[in-house]
Amino acid sequence: xxxxxxxxxxxxxxxxxxxxxAADPLPYGLMRIFCGLLFLAWxxxxxxxxxxxxxxxGWFGREGYLQxxxxxxxxxxxxxxxxxxxxxEGNPGLLSLLYWGSLGILAAFAAGVATRITSVLxxxxxxxxxxxPAISFEGDFLLTILAFYMMVGHVLQGFLHGGLTPLEMAIGxxxxxPHRMFDRDHPPAPSVAANLSMRMLQIHFAIIxxxxxxxxxxxxxxxxxxxxxxxxxxxxxxxxSDLQALFGNAPLILFTLSLAQYMTLAWQFGLPFxxxxxxxxPRALLIGGGLIGWIGNVWLFSIPIFGPFWMIGCLSLLTAxxxxxxxxxxxxxxxxxxxxxxxxxxxxxxxxxxxx
Amino acid sequence: MPPTAPRPLPRWLVILGSxxxxxxxxAIVFLVLGAxxxxxxxxxxxxxxxxxxxxxxxxxxxxxxYLRHLRMTHNYHFVSNRTDEEYVAFDVILKDANGREIKKVxxxxxxxxxxxxxxxxxxxxxxxxxxxxxxxxxxxxxxPGKKLLKIPFWEPVEEKKEGVPLPNQPSITKLVIRRxxxxxxxxxxxxxxxxxxxxxxxxxxxxxxxxxxGAAKSDLIxxxxxxxxxxxxxxxxxxxxxxxxxxxxxxxxxPQR
Numbered sequence: 001x002x003x004x005x006x007x008x009x010x011x012x013x014x015x016x017x018x019x020x021x022a023a024d025p026l027p028y029g030l031m032r033i034f035c036g037l038l039f040l041a042w043x044x045x046x047x048x049x050x051x052x053x054x055x056x057x058g059w060f061g062r063e064g065y066l067q068x069x070x071x072x073x074x075x076x077x078x079x080x081x082x083x084x085x086x087x088x089e090g091n092p093g094l095l096s097l098l099y100w101g102s103l104g105i106l107a108a109f110a111a112g113v114a115t116r117i118t119s120v121l122x123x124x125x126x127x128x129x130x131x132x133p134a135i136s137f138e139g140d141f142l143l144t145i146l147a148f149y150m151m152v153g154h155v156l157q158g159f160l161h162g163g164l165t166p167l168e169m170a171i172g173x174x175x176x177x178p179h180r181m182f183d184r185d186h187p188p189a190p191s192v193a194a195n196l197s198m199r200m201l202q203i204h205f206a207i208i209x210x211x212x213x214x215x216x217x218x219x220x221x222x223x224x225x226x227x228x229x230x231x232x233x234x235x236x237x238x239x240x241s242d243l244q245a246l247f248g249n250a251p252l253i254l255f256t257l258s259l260a261q262y263m264t265l266a267w268q269f270g271l272p273f274x275x276x277x278x279x280x281x282p283r284a285l286l287i288g289g290g291l292i293g294w295i296g297n298v299w300l301f302s303i304p305i306f307g308p309f310w311m312i313g314c315l316s317l318l319t320a321x322x323x324x325x326x327x328x329x330x331x332x333x334x335x336x337x338x339x340x341x342x343x344x345x346x347x348x349x350x351x352x353x354x355x356x
Numbered sequence: 357m358p359p360t361a362p363r364p365l366p367r368w369l370v371i372l373g374s375x376x377x378x379x380x381x382x383a384i385v386f387l388v389l390g391a392x393x394x395x396x397x398x399x400x401x402x403x404x405x406x407x408x409x410x411x412x413x414x415x416x417x418x419x420x421x422y423l424r425h426l427r428m429t430h431n432y433h434f435v436s437n438r439t440d441e442e443y444v445a446f447d448v449i450l451k452d453a454n455g456r457e458i459k460k461v462x463x464x465x466x467x468x469x470x471x472x473x474x475x476x477x478x479x480x481x482x483x484x485x486x487x488x489x490x491x492x493x494x495x496x497x498x499x500p501g502k503k504l505l506k507i508p509f510w511e512p513v514e515e516k517k518e519g520v521p522l523p524n525q526p527s528i529t530k531l532v533i534r535r536x537x538x539x540x541x542x543x544x545x546x547x548x549x550x551x552x553x554x555x556x557x558x559x560x561x562x563x564x565x566x567x568x569x570g571a572a573k574s575d576l577i578x579x580x581x582x583x584x585x586x587x588x589x590x591x592x593x594x595x596x597x598x599x600x601x602x603x604x605x606x607x608x609x610x611p612q613r
Contacts, residue, residue, distance in 0.1 A: 019377055020365050045471035053472075057567065059479060064560040067553075081427075127427050134482065134557070135475040141430040148426055161363050192365055196373065203381055211388045211432035218393050219438060226586040227439045235581035236443040240594040243584065247592040254589060303436060304471050 019199050020192055022161075024320035028153055028194035029112065029181045031201070031316055032119075035146045036110020038308045039122065042143060043103060043129060050099040053135055056089040060134035068133030083131040084124060102129065109150075112181070116172035119154035123147040139305030145204060146312065153197030162189055182327065198316060205313035206272050213268035222265070225258025231300045232257070264293075275317050283322070290314030383418035384428065390415030391431035443581040444480040448562060450571035458571050463561075482557035483578050486510065486548040492539040506535035509549040510603065527597035532604045550605070562608035576605040 008017040052058040056065070088095035102125040109118040126147040130140040158164045158173050174180060175188035216222040221230070233243070246253060267289045274282035294307035318326075365373070389411035394404040406412065423429050450458045464476035489509050498504045511534040533550070541547055550558070562574045580601040588594045 015374070016364075016370055020370050020373055042471070045469050046475075049472060052564065052568075053475060057564070059564050060557075060560050061563060064556055067556045081424075130427065134560070135478050137475070137478055138430060138434050138436065141428070144427040148428070160365065160369075196377070200377065200381065204384060207381070207384055207388060208432045211391075212434055212437060215391075215393075215433040216437050218396075221440055222437070224586075227437075229586040229589070230439040230441065230583050233584045234443065235584050235598060236445070238584050238598070240596060240598065243588055243594045246589065250589045250592055254586070301436065301439075302470075302474065304474050306436070 019196055021195055022190035022192045023195035023198075025157070025175075025188050025191040025194040026181060026320050027316070027318060027323050028191070028198050029176055029178075029188075030323060031198070031312065032112065032115070032150055032154070032176070033110055033178070034308075034312050034315065035150050036106055036122070038146070038305075038312065039106045039126060039143065040103065040110065041308070042305065043099075043106065043125075046099075047103075051092055051095055054085050054099065054129060054132060055092065055095050056086070057092070058134075060132065062089065065133060081131060083128040085128050085131075112176035112178060114171035115154040115176045116157070116170070119151040119172075123151040137305070139303065139309070142208075142305060142309040145208075146201070146309070149197045149201040149204070152200070153191075153193045156193035156196075157191050158189065158193070160192070162191070201313070201316050202275070205316060206275060209268050209271050209313070213265055216265060216268075222261065225261050226254075228257045228261050228300065229254075231302070264296075267293075278319065278322065283318075286314050286317060379422075383415070383423055386411050386415035387419050387423060387429065388415075388431050391433050440583040442484065442583060443579070444477075444484050445579045446480055446483060446561075447577045447579075448565050449575045449577070450565055450569050451573050451575070453572040455573070459569055461565055479557075479561065480578075483550075483554045484580065485551065486554075487551045489541055489547040489549050491543055492541060495539045496537075504537045507538055507541065507549065508533045508535045508606070509541055509547050510534075527599050529599065529601045530604070531601060533606050558605050559608060563610065566608070566610035571610060573607055573609045575607055578603040578605065 008014045046053050056062050060068075084098060085095065088098055105118055105121045105125055109115065109122040123144075126143050130136065130144060154172060154176070157176075158168065162168075162173065164173055168174060173188060175183075175186075180186070180188065216227070219227070221227045267285070270285075271289075274285050277283075290311040290313070293310040297303050297307035297310070390407040390413075392404040392406060395402040396405055407415075419429050446463050448461045448463075450461065452458055463480055464473045466473075468476060489507065496504055510531040513530050513532050558576050562576055565571065566574055580603065581598060584598065
């Protein structure tokens with residue numbers, strides 16, 4: 001671990017520094033934008049078909065819901081419970097209102113509008129729309145995780161020493177809106193709540209990556225290195241002649257697939273060792289792995305939520321100073337030295353900045 | 357200008373926050389640790405093993421009393437880690453009161469967008485797996501004035517089912533539901549039936565489609581293919597065709613309004 005004169009000494013100080021240090025809220029704000037976009041991308045494609053997927057007169061009616069609550073089933077990984085959509089039973093107009101209203105809330109949250117309120121409503125929306133036995137998908141669980149950590153930080157942000165106006169105390173800091181987030185002259189106040197939520201998201205993400213990696217090792221196909229074979233040759237599309245055409249390259253295909261699969265496992269088990277390191281190669285491994293995971297999930301597995309979640313989890317591990325460096329590069333103003341928003345010192349080497 | 361350095365949090369708040377952090381993440385760790393593992397080989401076939409008892413006890417308590425309210429009760433043993441998934445799809449043929457076909461709905465819909473098609477695949481997966489029918493014990497006799505319950509199970513058929521077109525390929529197995537008293541169910545071969553959950557799902561889908569399209573009745577046809585095995589590539593031999601099972605659910609009649 002990199003240490004410098006500002007690094008805390010002793011377990012208690014390091015614990016407090018890790019979880020409860022007031023940090024630049026920029027990474028948390030960016031995560032809010034990414035999560036908001038993911039929530040929108042998850043819910044918006046149902047537009048026009050929301051009644052069939054979420055209504056009580058849709059693919060799964062009242063009887064189906066009751067049966068799912070009594071017995072569960074292979075298609076009900078998400079625990080059912082309350083949902084605001086249950087209010088719209090027998091009222092398609094109200095269902096449409098709730099659906100479009102929910103999209104509005106998600107958009108407002110992503111845009112940083114009244115985040116103390118919209119973060120709570122976003123969590124309510126995500127929880128409500130995942131409580132559906134007919135189309136519930138285990139990836140939906142990951143959305144509720146993101147929504148929860150986004151809610152915790154935004155609800156608590158700025159209550160202590162935030163310097164907020166009474167209106168901001170009620171609805172959340174205006175500095176969460178994108179035009180203020182990147183304002184170099186009036187940077188937002190460092191936030192303990194933002195840091196705490198980011199840390200919890202980081203640790204939870206690492207637990208998920210490790211747990212699912214360990215689960216994979218309980219399955220024979222993963223040990224054999226053949227897990228990627230199945231989505232590459234889906235039974236609905238693959239014909240015997242397709243397979244026969246590949247017989248000449250069979251050793252190469254099997255070698256490549258098994259190697260790629262074991263590299264995936266190595267990335268998952270290695271994550272805790274490189275996730276918090278800020279030199280070039282660990283960062284390339286982190287972001288490159290997240291990106292490849294995203295592409296693989298969409299292209300190979302045709303699964304929509306896991307990939308973006310993986311990417312958001314990886315991006316949540318970047319520090320404020322790293323984000324500033326990235327933004328400066330994207331904006332093309334890299335000639336001007338990037339300053340740490342907490343220490344105010346120029347950042348010349350990403351690896352040399354204090355932990356944040 | 358960077359903002360002035362913020363004051364540190366009061367100690368009591370740090371302690372309170374630490375309790376929350378440890379409790380929250382601890383609950384997740386115990387939930388993960390307490391999960392079932394496997395399947396492992398046992399003398400009785402493959403079976404899952406329980407998680408460690410201490411983790412199960414603590415994990416289920418925290419899950420029921422805390423994580424459930426946050427909807428965070430998944431243990432991250434994702435079903436999608438089992439990549440050798442079967443293919444499942446279904447058609448619903450909607451008919452009027454005279455049995456004339458009104459419309460055919462295919463799920464997953466090839467014209468639907470990526471996200472909707474993914475959810476439609478989940479709808480289709482609710483129709484599997486079938487469950488084995490246990491061999492009957494002694495012959496049962498109905499109580500006076502009562503009839504014995506007939507159990508539905510899948511029966512292979514050779515002939516074409518009336519009113520429903522069938523693909524004519526030798527690799528396709530056709531199944532229809534037959535109902536029989538328990539002790540009369542064939543024992544000379546493995547027999548399976550639709551699970552209760554799949555039956556509920558099939559009825560719900562047909563109820564919805566009949567209501568939406570004003571149909572009086574409908575037929576649900578399920579298409580099922582097993583995953584392609586990598587061993588074909590390893591040994592460089594593949595069969596002439598990959599088998600498909602086409603299963604006809606019982607006709608659904610929409611309630612009269």
